[in-house]
Amino acid sequence: xxxxxxxxxxxxxxxxxxxxxxxxxxxxxxxxxxxxxxxxxxxxxxxxxxxxxxxxxxxxxxxxxxxxxxxxxxxxxxxxxxxxxxxxxxxxxxxxxxxxxxxxxxxxxxxxxxxxxxx
Numbered sequence: 378x379x380x381x382x383x384x385x386x387x388x389x390x391x392x393x394x395x396x397x398x399x400x401x402x403x404x405x406x407x408x409x410x411x412x413x414x415x416x417x418x419x420x421x422x423x424x425x426x427x428x429x430x431x432x433x434x435x436x437x438x439x440x441x442x443x444x445x446x447x448x449x450x451x452x453x454x455x456x457x458x459x460x461x462x463x464x465x466x467x468x469x470x471x472x473x474x475x476x477x478x479x480x481x482x483x484x485x486x487x488x489x490x491x492x493x494x495x496x
Contacts, residue, residue, distance in 0.1 A: 378454070382472075382479035390481055395425055398472040401479055402461050402495045428465060428490070435463060435493045442492040451485035453492065454478060461495040 383390065384397045384407040393411075400410035414425035414434070423430035435441075442462070450464060454476055462473040466487040471480045478485060 378476060379478045379480070379483040379485065381481065383481050392426060394470050394480070395431055397481070398463055398470045398479075401472045401474070402463050428468070431465060431470060432491060435465075435491070439463070439493040439495055442494050448488055449485065450478065450487050450489060453489060454485065463493040463495060465490040465493075 382397065382401065384400050385391065385393055386407055393407075395414055396407055396411045399414060400407045403410065405413075417434055418425035418427075418430050421430060421433070425431070425434075442457075450466070450471065450473075453462070453464065454473060457476075459475055461475075464471050464473060466484060466489055469484060469487065471478055471484050473479070
């Protein structure tokens, strides 16, 4: 199931998927998530939109879920319906809470790169 979600404080549709997904998963404000991601990325010499940074950042904070039979977001939602999850895919990250995809568009057909269990 998909639910439209845009935490951007100005309601803008910009390339802030990492901030939106992380803020929702952590239950913090968009501004707090932006600051945390920005500072950690700066320390590591990246921008927080780079998947290489996000994978390292998320791997250090959360358990990486491994299930090779799940290859699209829709497959994951159908198989794992409980908990808080961050899922990366090509040039995007989304947050799933209890079987609901929260995002500015429905990424259910996208191929999963990595899955992180937040709670």
